[in-house]
Amino acid sequence: MYVVSRQDELGMLRIxxxxxxxxxxxxLALLARQAHQMPRDAADLEAASALxxxxxxxxADIARALHYLEQGRYGACEECHRDIxxxxxxxxxxxxxxxxxQGDAVS
Numbered sequence: 001m002y003v004v005s006r007q008d009e010l011g012m013l014r015i016x017x018x019x020x021x022x023x024x025x026x027x028l029a030l031l032a033r034q035a036h037q038m039p040r041d042a043a044d045l046e047a048a049s050a051l052x053x054x055x056x057x058x059x060a061d062i063a064r065a066l067h068y069l070e071q072g073r074y075g076a077c078e079e080c081h082r083d084i085x086x087x088x089x090x091x092x093x094x095x096x097x098x099x100x101x102q103g104d105a106v107s
Contacts, residue, residue, distance in 0.1 A: 017069070
């Protein structure tokens with residue numbers, strides 16, 4: 001039986017983060033190109049603006065996570081400094097807090 005280490009799991013998450021980063025960059029480029037190609041109504045412009053804002057926010061979150069990976073700090077809760085479970089990171093790779101501390105912040 002092969003046991004996967006946390007470092008191996010974090011390496012897989014790095015690949016996921018890098019792919020997500022490229023996907024959001026591509027989406028922003030496509031939105032910019034579409035903005036110059038065809039006239040749009042107000043609803044289309046508002047939707048495109050919201051999508052672009054969400055992609056920019058995601059890019060910032062992913063860039064921070066990749067930076068933390070480079071520093072060896074990725075996957076540690078910013079509040080309690082314990083490891084964030086891999087399952088949580090797989091669901092939300094840019095997570096900054098473990099579920100316990102994230103729940104405390106909401107309360």
